[in-house]
Amino acid sequence: MSEFENPVATVARLLNKNMHVVKDDGATASIKVSSEWYDREFFKNYDGQITVGLAGSQDQKIEMSGRTRRRLGSLRVNVWATDKPASADSGRLMRNKIVEEVNHIVRQNRNVPNVTEYSFAGLGYPAGDPHKAFQTGASAEPSPEHSGWAELSSVEYEKIWYSDDNCYSKSHNVNGEYAIMLFRFKLDSREKTVKQIVLAFEGYGTAPTGNGVTAKVWNHMASAWQNAQTGTGGADETITITLTTSITDYIGDNGYVWLLARTTSPSDGTNPAMLYCDYVNCMVTVNGITYLDVISFRDADIVDVKPFIFRTEFTLKSWSFEDIRGAF
Numbered sequence: 001m002s003e004f005e006n007p008v009a010t011v012a013r014l015l016n017k018n019m020h021v022v023k024d025d026g027a028t029a030s031i032k033v034s035s036e037w038y039d040r041e042f043f044k045n046y047d048g049q050i051t052v053g054l055a056g057s058q059d060q061k062i063e064m065s066g067r068t069r070r071r072l073g074s075l076r077v078n079v080w081a082t083d084k085p086a087s088a089d090s091g092r093l094m095r096n097k098i099v100e101e102v103n104h105i106v107r108q109n110r111n112v113p114n115v116t117e118y119s120f121a122g123l124g125y126p127a128g129d130p131h132k133a134f135q136t137g138a139s140a141e142p143s144p145e146h147s148g149w150a151e152l153s154s155v156e157y158e159k160i161w162y163s164d165d166n167c168y169s170k171s172h173n174v175n176g177e178y179a180i181m182l183f184r185f186k187l188d189s190r191e192k193t194v195k196q197i198v199l200a201f202e203g204y205g206t207a208p209t210g211n212g213v214t215a216k217v218w219n220h221m222a223s224a225w226q227n228a229q230t231g232t233g234g235a236d237e238t239i240t241i242t243l244t245t246s247i248t249d250y251i252g253d254n255g256y257v258w259l260l261a262r263t264t265s266p267s268d269g270t271n272p273a274m275l276y277c278d279y280v281n282c283m284v285t286v287n288g289i290t291y292l293d294v295i296s297f298r299d300a301d302i303v304d305v306k307p308f309i310f311r312t313e314f315t316l317k318s319w320s321f322e323d324i325r326g327a328f
Helices: 007-018 040-044 091-108 154-158
Strands: 031-035 048-061 068-082 115-119 132-138 168-172 178-186 194-206 213-219 224-230 237-243 256-263 273-286 291-299 309-323
Touching: 007 031, 007 048, 007 068, 007 091, 007 115, 007 309, 048 091, 068 091, 091 291, 091 309, 132 168, 132 273, 168 178, 178 194, 178 273, 194 213, 194 256, 213 237, 224 237, 256 273
Parallel strands: 031 048
Antiparallel strands: 048 068, 068 309, 115 273, 132 178, 168 273, 178 256, 194 237, 194 273, 213 224, 213 256, 291 309
């Protein structure tokens, strides 16, 4: 039986992954999301802080036997900001912007709070943790640890940020060898809480003997590329790999999931194998809350200190269903 993810972790990740606040000078605000409570030291490096805590939880029987149950949660989310001399926004204005963003994120994701999308948007070289992308050419499919991989440059990373037809292209002109790309995603959730992983590669491949792209995911327990999915087009298409069983076998050390994409056919030594990548992402669903919404929010500023701390407290409601005979 897989683990149930703590609602606090789910909500904190949801807010952290989707939080985007723009200051009046056009810069992106830095927001720290953490569990309770706020740390005044964070204001030295961040424009604001969001803390998440569990206010209470109730367990309800859905049918007479009590086997199907609903877990109702009440979550406390606090927004914190203060005046900073170097900031374009006052503490009150920053707090108000974060409050509106919290409302937007929760409403937009109320039916899928336990689903997280990982992509390369905004990353460049060196990407560091969490995600990386590489390229090479070879006659076989190298393991993720192979020394032949070369990381994309900052300009090359930009070409796989979005699905916008601005593709990164890998050309390889050695007889019998393929153009290959490798993508590393770092999951934030504990591997035992993961319910489903969906990996998607958008692009295409061309080669002298046939077009198409073959995508595979690395099984770190078997040390092998598995779950092959193949496209056949010579134009943009999306190839998807969905994992729902033995998921922990595909989540390696440090929470890494590896996706490989290569041209289905190799170069003939005269004409190259060409691999085009427009966008790639990883969608992860955890065993956790499946509904989230705002009940209320109120201002609760702290004015007996200098500078003032501008605070807004949200009360969120969540729920999840459990069949006690099986997994969540």
